[in-house]
């Protein structure tokens with residue numbers, strides 16, 4: 001039996017020298033208030049045990065990790081139609097790039113870059129009566145904490161500085177790839193990004209990715225085993241934007257990062273792990289977070305390959 005606690009403890013001592021590396025995201029003023037030097041990591045096994053290290057009480061916003069849940073909820077409601085509106089290919093560009101979107105006629109490369117998540121949000125928006133509340137409730141159920149909230153200050157700050165994301169959404173609208181009111185969908189997207197959680201809750205929330213689509217916490221089959229395999233494959237190729245290849249090489253797991261400094265990663269059939277440390281590299285990925293996952297993967301020797 002693997003001693004996951006020992007693995008996490010070793011990981012923490014390994015990444016200590018990196019805790020002040022990188023820069024906090026400053027293009028969203030409310031996120032710029034995060035302090036360097038913080039770290040938390042939690043691993044949730046498919047038999048329901050959670051192991052933690054670092055400051056697992058600390059709460060942070062999920063940011064782009066929300067894109068995984070948005071896609072999950074959209075896949076519950078759409079079949080192939082969704083893939084007419086968003087692709088499955090790695091983008092090789094920054095998460096907020098506009099150029100490729102113009103060249104490719106308003107069809108984003110994949111659901112894990114901003115344009116792709118925003119169009120997926122638009123699709124979901126068309127199918128939900130109360131899209132923000134429904135999403136929040138889903139996090140509450142899956143995380144096991146019915147007090148999970150949206151950080152309204154972050155949501156508001158993102159909305160006030162929405163220009164790039166708004167440009168993407170309007171560009172998609174101009175190509176006929178947007179159904180609802182742009183501003184309403186953006187507000188919904190920012191609220192999804194601003195859901196506030198801690199590492200242990202986050203690992204539990206995404207435990208279905210390691211458990212063939214089944215969330216034991218909420219007792220829901222969120223996706224079929226096949227859909228889960230497909231989603232993990234897309235995360236592997238595109239979850240870390242234009243650093244997906246480097247992450248695949250170093251960590252060897254499907255993963256998704258967010259600009260709050262969080263990353264989730266999955267070993268199917270074993271566990272989901274969540275890490276958080278706010279210092280980001282130039283791609284917008286947590287420096288200590290990637291190093292921690294690399295260290296974890298080396299110790300366990302259970303990457304998927």
Ligand SMILES: NC(=O)CC[C@H](N)C(=O)O
Pocket residue numbers: 063064065095096114158165190193257258259260284
């Ligand atoms: N990479 C990210 O985490 C980006 C999410 C952020 N809310 C944005 O839209 O810019």
